[in-house]
Each structure stands twice: as structure tokens, then as C-alpha cells.
Amino acid sequence: xxxxxxxxxxxxxxxxxxxxxxxxxxxxxxxxxxxxxxxxxxxxxxxxxxxxxxxxxxxxxxxxxxxxxxxxxxxxxxxxxxxxxxxxxxxxxxxxxxxxxxxxxxxxxxxxxxxxxxxxxxxxxxxxxxxxxxxxxxxxxxxxxxxxxxxxxxxxxxxxxxxxxxxxxxxxxxxxxxxxxxxxxxxxxxxxxxxxxxxxxxxxxxxxxxxxxxxxxxxxxxxxxxxxxxxxxxxxxxxxxxxxxxxxxxxxxxxxxxxxxxxxxxxxxxxxxxxxxxxxxxxxxxxxxxxxxxxxxxxxxxxxxxxxxxxxxxxxxxxxxxxxxxxxxxxxxxxxxxxxxxxxxxxxxxxxxxxxxxxxxxxxxxxxxxxxxxxxxxxxxxxxxxxxxxxxxxxxxxxxxxxxxxxxxxxxxxxxxxxxxxxxxx
Numbered sequence: 001x002x003x004x005x006x007x008x009x010x011x012x013x014x015x016x017x018x019x020x021x022x023x024x025x026x027x028x029x030x031x032x033x034x035x036x037x038x039x040x041x042x043x044x045x046x047x048x049x050x051x052x053x054x055x056x057x058x059x060x061x062x063x064x065x066x067x068x069x070x071x072x073x074x075x076x077x078x079x080x081x082x083x084x085x086x087x088x089x090x091x092x093x094x095x096x097x098x099x100x101x102x103x104x105x106x107x108x109x110x111x112x113x114x115x116x117x118x119x120x121x122x123x124x125x126x127x128x129x130x131x132x133x134x135x136x137x138x139x140x141x142x143x144x145x146x147x148x149x150x151x152x153x154x155x156x157x158x159x160x161x162x163x164x165x166x167x168x169x170x171x172x173x174x175x176x177x178x179x180x181x182x183x184x185x186x187x188x189x190x191x192x193x194x195x196x197x198x199x200x201x202x203x204x205x206x207x208x209x210x211x212x213x214x215x216x217x218x219x220x221x222x223x224x225x226x227x228x229x230x231x232x233x234x235x236x237x238x239x240x241x242x243x244x245x246x247x248x249x250x251x252x253x254x255x256x257x258x259x260x261x262x263x264x265x266x267x268x269x270x271x272x273x274x275x276x277x278x279x280x281x282x283x284x285x286x287x288x289x290x291x292x293x294x295x296x297x298x299x300x301x302x303x304x305x306x307x308x309x310x311x312x313x314x315x316x317x318x319x320x321x322x323x324x325x326x327x328x329x330x331x332x333x334x335x336x337x338x339x340x341x342x343x344x345x346x347x348x349x350x351x352x353x354x355x356x357x358x359x360x361x362x363x364x365x366x367x368x369x370x371x372x373x374x375x376x377x378x379x380x381x382x383x384x385x386x387x388x389x390x391x392x393x394x395x396x397x398x399x400x401x402x403x404x405x406x407x408x409x410x411x412x413x414x415x416x417x418x419x420x421x422x423x424x425x426x
Contacts (some may be wrong), residue, residue: 025260033253035166039190040093047101055095059108060111062092067197069119070125071190080268082128088194096190099132106133116140117200120156122224139225145204148213150371163203164196164346202253216411223409238334241279254286256330263318285318303382339388355387355424366416378416382406394425
């Protein structure tokens with residue numbers, strides 16, 4: 001009996017009827033069942049080495065895939081570190097681990113080597129799991145599986161409800177998970193997030209197999225599991241909200257200096273940069289170029305609640321940017337390594353713009369036919385690069401090799417190559 005079936009059989013965990021998916025993996029019908037409590041109750045939080053050793057032993061002795069989730073404190077703390085790790089595996093039950101108290105989980109990662117990890121939106125959690133020594137050799141991403149299978153809503157709650165017929169509480173998804181001790185309702189929510197994840201995986205595997213897409217999904221999962229850590233973003237200050245208003249190089253210099261000052265303060269205080277100074281305030285200062293603290297204090301975001309010392313540190317950043325020689329100021333825009341933005345194609349290269357229009361139409365029609373989002377069928381950037389600098393020989397072999405060089409998986413190359421050759425040849 002699966003977790004979903006066990007849960008449904010326990011009348012204390014539900015208030016209305018609901019059934020797991022049938023053998024074809026089809027969505028359930030009827031009223032969904034609220035999932036109120038983990039089957040074995042809320043496990044104690046693992047916060048010392050002895051408890052961690054017991055969890056490692058239990059999960060090493062378990063069977064089947066392991067459900068994994070992590071909670072971060074985005075919007076509250078600096079960075080994207082994990083503040084709670086949840087796992088569930090048949091034979092081991094559910095574990096809630098405090099990675100602040102137990103910052104090295106490499107022993108757990110090693111115990112699960114060779115085991116398939118089931119995550120929802122894996123690319124969101126893998127970076128923070130990697131930081132604490134946990135990386136899967138193989139995985140199953142239930143969100144990506146839902147996209148490939150054509151589900152209109154692929155959030156965990158929506159998937160569990162439409163596929164398994166259970167309602168998960170989502171009221172604590174954006175709380176400050178760095179809080180200690182963690183409140184019981186939050187821990188219940190965290191445990192329930194992995195309660196049915198393996199059941200969801202099993203149902204989606206059946207549905208993907210029914211649609212003939214299971215091998216496609218496996219290629220996608222392998223690509224995620226084998227992907228190297230992302231390179232640090234170049235000039236992250238350029239992603240400040242409202243940057244489109246900032247035109248002059250001196251103003252760009254102010255944004256850069258304020259952003260970097262804010263980042264240093266946020267990192268030192270371990271708080272979200274937005275809690276130190278808002279993006280809107282940075283942009284307003286850059287546009288105004290205040291001459292002194294008095295002028296700065298009159299701008300939005302720098303009112304009476306900000307102390308003199310804080311105002312002086314921000315004004316000092318403005319003054320540093322003002323004092324830079326022209327050669328030290330940032331240039332507008334960023335160096336472009338690929339094609340220009342599509343909106344500029346009509347002026348720069350009308351033939352390329354026509355190719356892109358035809359290619360997009362072909363991909364859109366094929367994605368609709370396969371019942372999946374266009375961006376999952378083929379990366380939009382790959383299509384843009386192909387259209388901007390098309391191969392000299394426009395045949396299936398050359399176009400397929402070009403797409404593979406851009407990172408397209410074999411199944412994607414197989415599905416889109418003929419349509420793209422036809423569109424670009426026309």
C-alpha cells in the first residue's frame with residue numbers, strides 16, 4: 001500500500017472523499033481530500049550529530065526513491081541557504097533536519113548515493129542542497145514531469161490535488177524559515193510537503209509513459225542532475241528593478257556603488273538586501289544624484305526613520321560614484337554574447353527576423369500538438385541562435401547538430417528538427 005493509499009484509509013486525516021490516480025495515471029475526480037497530518041505525526045527536528053546518524057542509518061536501510069525538499073528564507077536572510085531539509089523514504093518515514101545545527105549533510109548524501117531523489121522544481125533546491133553536501137546521482141522532478149505531461153498548473157499543491165486528490169496547506173511557503181525554534185504548524189507543513197511526493201512521482205511516471213514521453217523526461221532529469229553549478233552572474237547590480245529608467249553612465253555608476261554597498265551590509269548582517277535598501281530607493285537616488293545628506297533624506301526610502309549614520313553611508317556611496325573618472329563608469333547595457341534582443345532584429349537583419357517568426361510559429365504549433373510549453377520543447381535561446389546565425393547547409397543533420405551544440409537533448413532534437421528545417425527553408 002502506498003503513502004497515498006494509507007493516508008486515504010486513515011479517516012482522521014481527511015474530511016471529504018478522494019482517490020489516488022488509476023493505473024493510467026489520470027487525474028482524480030470528486031472533491032479533494034484535505035491532508036491535515038503526516039501519517040506518523042510530526043517528527044522531531046534533527047539538530048545534533050547523534051540524531052543525524054540515526055537518520056542516515058534509517059534512510060540507508062530504506063527502499064525505493066527518496067522524497068527531498070528544502071526550505072529557504074528568501075526575502076529574510078542573505079543568500080539562498082537551506083534552513084530546513086525534509087526527506088521521506090519507504091521504510092524510513094519522514095525526517096526534518098536543521099542544516100544550521102547540522103551544516104554538513106554529506107554523510108546523508110553518501111548514504112543516498114545510487115538512490116533516485118524525487119524533488120519538485122529541482123533546480124530551485126539543488127543549489128542550497130549542494131552547499132550542505134547533498135547532490136543526487138539521479139532524480140525525478142515532479143514539476144518538470146507535470147510540464148512535459150501537459151498539466152496546466154504545476155505547483156506542488158495543484159499537482160497533488162489534480163493527480164492524487166489531496167489538498168496540501170500552502171500557507172507557510174513564504175515564512176522566515178530561519179526562525180528558531182520553528183513553530184509546529186510550519187513543521188507540519190514541511191513534513192506534508194514530502195508526504196506524497198513519491199506517490200506523485202509514480203503517478204506521473206505512468207502518465208508520461210502513457211503519452212510516450214517518459215524517455216524525454218528521463219533525459220531532462222539526467223541533464224539537471226549532471227549540470228555543473230551555475231557561474232556567478234556578471235554585473236548582478238544591473239538586475240536592479242527599475243534599471244530601465246537609468247540612462248546616463250554617471251547614474252549607472254551610482255546604482256552600482258549603492259548596490260555593492262547594500263550587498264556588503266546585507267551579507268554582514270545576514271539579511272535580505274531588500275530589507276537594507278529597496279531597489280526603488282537605489283534607482284531614485286541614481287536619478288536624483290543628491291548633493292548632500294540633506295538632499296538625500298528628502299527622497300523616498302530615506303525618510304525620518306533612517307538615522308544620520310545610515311544616511312551618511314549612502315551619501316558616501318553616491319559621492320564615490322560621482323568622483324569616478326569617466327573611464328571608470330559602467331557602459332550602458334551589457335556585452336552581448338549571443339543574438340541581440342528580438343525586438344531589434346527587424347532593423348538589424350530583416351531576414352533573420354523573418355526566420356525567427358517562422359521558427360517560433362513552427363515550435364508553437366508543435367508544442368500545442370505535443371501538449372507542453374514551448375520552452376520545454378526547445379529552449380527559446382537555442383531557436384534565436386539558430387535563426388540569427390543559421391548553418392550554411394539547411395538540412396536535418398546540420399540543424400540537429402547545431403541544436404545539440406546549444407544544449408538541446410536528443411529527444412528535443414528529434415522532435416523539432418524537421419519542423420525547424422521546413423520553417424527556415426521557406
